[in-house]
Amino acid sequence: MKKILVLLKGYPRLSETFIAQELLGLERAGFELELVAMRRPTDKKRHPVHDEIRAKVWYLPEYLHEEPLRVLKALAAVARLSGFSTALRSFLKDLRRDVSRNRFRRFGQAAVLVAEWPADAGWLHVHFIHTPASVARYASMISGIPWTVSAHAKDIWTSPDWDLEEKLADADWAVTCTRVGFDQLTRLSRGRNNVHLSYHGLDLDRFPHFGGERPARNGSDPQDPVRLLSVGRAVPKKGYDVLLQALAKLPSHLAWHLTHIGGGDELSRLKPLAEELGIAGRITWKGALDQREVLQHYRDSDLFTLACRITADGDRDGLPNVMVEAASQGLAVVSTTVSGITELFEDAQNSLLVAPDAPDALAGALARMIGDPLLRASLAQKAEQKVRTQFDHHNSIRDLERLFAASWTRSV
Numbered sequence: 001m002k003k004i005l006v007l008l009k010g011y012p013r014l015s016e017t018f019i020a021q022e023l024l025g026l027e028r029a030g031f032e033l034e035l036v037a038m039r040r041p042t043d044k045k046r047h048p049v050h051d052e053i054r055a056k057v058w059y060l061p062e063y064l065h066e067e068p069l070r071v072l073k074a075l076a077a078v079a080r081l082s083g084f085s086t087a088l089r090s091f092l093k094d095l096r097r098d099v100s101r102n103r104f105r106r107f108g109q110a111a112v113l114v115a116e117w118p119a120d121a122g123w124l125h126v127h128f129i130h131t132p133a134s135v136a137r138y139a140s141m142i143s144g145i146p147w148t149v150s151a152h153a154k155d156i157w158t159s160p161d162w163d164l165e166e167k168l169a170d171a172d173w174a175v176t177c178t179r180v181g182f183d184q185l186t187r188l189s190r191g192r193n194n195v196h197l198s199y200h201g202l203d204l205d206r207f208p209h210f211g212g213e214r215p216a217r218n219g220s221d222p223q224d225p226v227r228l229l230s231v232g233r234a235v236p237k238k239g240y241d242v243l244l245q246a247l248a249k250l251p252s253h254l255a256w257h258l259t260h261i262g263g264g265d266e267l268s269r270l271k272p273l274a275e276e277l278g279i280a281g282r283i284t285w286k287g288a289l290d291q292r293e294v295l296q297h298y299r300d301s302d303l304f305t306l307a308c309r310i311t312a313d314g315d316r317d318g319l320p321n322v323m324v325e326a327a328s329q330g331l332a333v334v335s336t337t338v339s340g341i342t343e344l345f346e347d348a349q350n351s352l353l354v355a356p357d358a359p360d361a362l363a364g365a366l367a368r369m370i371g372d373p374l375l376r377a378s379l380a381q382k383a384e385q386k387v388r389t390q391f392d393h394h395n396s397i398r399d400l401e402r403l404f405a406a407s408w409t410r411s412v
Helices: 014-026 047-054 068-078 084-097 102-116 131-144 163-170 179-188 239-247 267-277 291-300 322-327 339-343 361-371 373-390 393-411
Strands: 003-008 031-039 055-057 120-129 149-153 172-174 195-197 228-229 256-261 283-287 303-305 332-336 353-355
Touching: 003 014, 003 131, 003 163, 014 031, 014 047, 047 084, 047 291, 055 172, 055 303, 084 102, 084 131, 102 131, 102 393, 120 131, 120 393, 131 149, 131 163, 131 195, 131 339, 149 322, 163 179, 163 332, 172 179, 179 339, 195 291, 228 267, 228 322, 228 353, 228 361, 239 267, 239 361, 256 291, 303 322, 303 361, 322 339, 332 393, 361 373
Parallel strands: 003 031, 003 120, 031 055, 120 149, 149 172, 172 195, 228 256, 228 303, 256 283, 303 332, 332 353
Antiparallel strands: none
């Protein structure tokens, strides 16, 4: 098999366990990988899975002006390659439609990627179809090395159609993890039929069934409130302002406490909002935690909630991995009907779902779940069963094995 160079936006990242899980799965399936990232890590913690991945990791210059000699040396080296003029014309065409420093940065990073390409790598696979795929596309044009892409959520919904159309025309194939993302990319693929749906799922060995019993808390005891949990970066698409508004609307007699896990720029706005709404004393902000700590919180909680929404620029979640993780631990879920969430969760069947940006409706669903432990247990059992039968990450690894094998057969 050819060694695959995997291009990542940043590595390692606490919020991208699904990527790390896939990398480890590919290694265990016999693939040889080398990782190159466009950004160095900023998280202070690492998940255990990051330490299990054996692949070498190196980094492109995040900003070209920080390593000018490296960039100039790379440009001089790749300018002699036959594909450079094709890539340069494509870059200039893109630049007319997207005049930005970011566009220059992607071309410079592509030059460094090609100039420092490992001699034993024969394929380029990239995660995210927005800026990382721009680097991959230019690098492929310069070098002639084929490339493929995994698209996820924000990268699909915040990219202009022309950008996605041209990338899908050049990539050997694309894979995405939700039906809504698949439908959007298929529409833009110009009939190539090179877009594939594969739910990335969970490593269920890392998230085994929780056999413990949850107390039948029902919100009637202020000394033992129902334990709500939310895991996610504090960014607009997660809808944490809506969640806080919903919590403030809950009946005063209900006893509850929310724990939030995750970092994010919005925390500086959300904490004062909680104070303003009079609920700050019922919320614990834990910050970023590693996967083992998050797992324990799933098991110690009674109800998981996220208020996902579509933002003004089109950004949205696909199917948040944390919701799949929560369901794997028999934890009931209250969320919204955004994007791929409805591909796992069904309202009143295995969860309670409401429209996005609807704090009154969210408050109603939360109140219903808080006060009814039997309902929580029933819905959670059905959601866990669906996760364990349809969202095992081994399925996605087998999908990738087939796709890479078919590509290599065609390239011989």
